[in-house]
Amino acid sequence: MTVDLNLVGAKGAIAEAAEGKWGMTIDQDICTGCQACVAACAMENNLSFVGEEDAGYGRTQHWIRIERFWEGEYPEVKATPFQPMLCQQCGHAPCEPVCPVFATPHSPAEDLNLQVYNRCVGTRYCANNCPYQVRSFNWRDYHTIPERGNMVNGTLVFPLHNQLNPDVTVRRRGIMEKCTFCIQRIHKAQDQAKSEGREVEDGEFTTACAQACPATAITFGRMDHPESLVSQLAHQQRGVKHLEELNTLPRVTYLKEG
């Protein structure tokens, strides 16, 4: 769907575009901050760990991270509800127009923000322009750092590579990356449904983070289907979208406490 957001009187269309195709809700009332989603995402999407030093410089490859802030002072101190932060798959994404090589375009088919790894030249403009700070850059060829392998008969062998998901690219140095809403799972489910001559059903598949979440705080599905679980959750009164005032049209709805 193409919407000219500058068109006067396009409010209805904007509201429709705001829903997008795929969406997610995160219930902060039950998110326990346990990091299962972070680990699940890393395992599914071939994210590399970066080690203590690079982690200290903020170079971690977390496509999803859990934020908590402090309010007040002891003993009246409170930790704000755990807030998993990931690419919001904005309908009107600040990262998209700044890329000089069109490596982060908008998918018309899935209405998601794509990251085309083999186009990316590593300007990092997109990360700079992302108000949610959810993009991560490959500062090194992390997967092939020699210290992570073993020398076997004169060849460097990386046992950890056995785990790599063949459905997901392994990114090299100089490449920007971010959450894809597990696009490989979306495609797999769509292929399966197509081969069976039907539509993808709600709940048939989900993202790695939502699948792992022990508290069931994360729900993923079709936002353009009003009867889907994620649509119904997103339209609860508790639902808020982050930095909505920037008109980014985020596809992730956070459900507040209370």
Place this chain on the structure above:
Amino acid sequence: MSQKISRRDFLKLATAGAATTAVLTGCGPASRYITREPYTKMPEYTYNGLSTYYATTCRECAAGCGLIVRTMQGRAIKVEGNAANPINLGKTCARGQATLQGLYNPDRVEFPVKQGRSSALVNTPMNWEDAFQVVADALNNTNISEIAFLMGTASDHLFDMVSDLTNAVGAPAPVRFGALSMFESRATLSKAAENLLGSAGLPFFDLANADVVVSFSSNFLETWLSPVAYTRGFSRMRRGNPKKRGYFIQFESQMSQTAAKADEWIPVLPGTEGLVALALGRLVAEAKGGSVPRAFSSVDVEEASAKSGVSLEQLEHVAGLIAEAQSPLTIPGGQALGQSNGLSTAEAVLALNALTDNLGKPGGVFISPLSPNEDAYHRPASAKEMSDFIARMKSGGIKALFIHGVNPVFELPKSLGFAEALANVPLVISFATFPDETALTSDYIFPDHHGLESWGYQRSATGAMQSVLSGSQPVVSPMYDTRATTDVLIEAARLAGGKLAEAMPFTDEVDFIQNKLASLVGHVDGSFIAPEINTFSSYFQQHGGWWTTAVASNAPSAADALSKGIEAEEAEFAGEGEFFFIPFVSPTLAEAGANKPWLQELPDPMTTVMWNSWVAMNPETAHHHGLDNDDVVKLVSEAGELEVAVYLYPAIHPDVLAMPFGQGHTAYGRFATAQLPQEEFLGLVPYGGPVGDAFKRGANPADVLGAHFNEAGDLAFAGMKVKIEKTGRKQYLSRLESRIGVYGEGFPEEP
């Protein structure tokens, strides 16, 4: 069974089998593994891009969560929860997710070695035939009463085999231990249940159906007992009932991850949790208008308020919430029980449940059911029992020690002296998968498979209302020249002959497991029904275990719960110093996660620190001592000392220092240790020191824990006092929340 069956024959048989409801597995010992092929050479039954999924059981802790592992061409790609398993219902924790990083860890023990207690892993392989002979000789040539098996809490089929073996020859029963069960104070919980509820089992707290939950330092969202099951319970408590949102209050001296989810976190002085529970009991009884039961009659509410630091208004407020709730639930946690007065604290909290009449009712307390094929609840050894075990080692009462699935050199408090006691054991044989501290100090390492390469079963001690036996099967063929410890014992027993051979008449591990499952065949109230053992085994593999369909947990007896007077004794604190020292298990690393790099890189949920240890200190206290973030301090207790960086933590009692357990390894692979001495790292100051070929990463709070036990024999780990000494050095912690400091840009203003 052992004859080779071609695939075509197998398909024919399987088709025929379907008609008679029996499924043939066609698996002899040799064909029990799937082979790992290069992607270019695919077995005929796989299609490009299609995965094969296997059900198995997570071994990262002993909870027994079911897993479905996605594999492609013999490689394990992704771990998901088994939606059918009643413990986790398709969910996993971070540690479960990262279990593949254990399987494909570059630092596994790849073949049997004669380790000879050297500081680095020996690199010359032994022959497995010789290894069997070593075990056989150890069993044969040692006086039966001087053989000892020390085992971890995971992998129950091996525990069963060793129990059978030791039973048959009259050797001492195997001892099980795990740091998690130590920090959970499991012995105290069971003892209190025995004293008050008439059953020594493990209580199960039905969070899901409670409407007001009051927890005493219980870290049930982190590592406590069965974290995935309790997280689900919490989620349902909060959001399961659309009309009523459950309310959660946590008493704890620091705001743990669990306390951060509480609607009210009420700081309490360590050791006074029992007093608070008794005061609440008295206030609730008064609010309900009845007479105060004997259990709570001795407490003076004002005194309790003064000692615990919880104001009278707060106590009355919480008591009011409990009194008005439909199904209130109170939970005693490991920290509250890991005190000299832990047993009376546990009793006080259980009595509070009895007072609100929730025993055996939805939203209340149950006794966890025994697993299928379990005769009695086998509690892991308490620290006191481990201390007795160590005394036996020291006195020369143990001549041959077999260790599997546990790393006592790292996990036990240093003051218990396990490492020194090992020197008095002439023969130590380890079955470790990873070169951990204990394995390196062994004479031999005969590595077991990783959990995902193994057969087996795990009993779920708690977590569901059903009785659950989770099944394991290899999802990949073994990466290295490792052997299942059960197979090693079967082979060694055969070589040893005599009674040992008679006790182990099995062809292999799977034969043994089928023998143990035989009693479940024909049960009609289970998750599946099978007419004979081969069919049962196939279904057991396919479903990832067997569990009852009906509720099997027991309602505790409330008869004596309130009639016993409970005295809130004053907690005793060992050592001198101005700070209470509270170690807690790292929610992301737990006891054995430090060698998995992605677990290291998960930020701690509260401090967001990665890859290292810290000590949490109240900012006011730190300011008073002239300390700031990342200042290295020396913690000195009566039992030892350690150095660790300070983290200014706004939500901790000013007199309390809290420190995570999980780091501080001197072995256990490249990710658990550091490859560089810390002075080269970040160009900063030394921290820890060189140990063997590796450098220590972080610090282990077990180094400063003294050998003090409560009445139930659990370690009084939260009953220590420590003092701090400044070192004048800095150790910049890598954290997600702030990069300032690492760039040397000065420090942020206090939070």
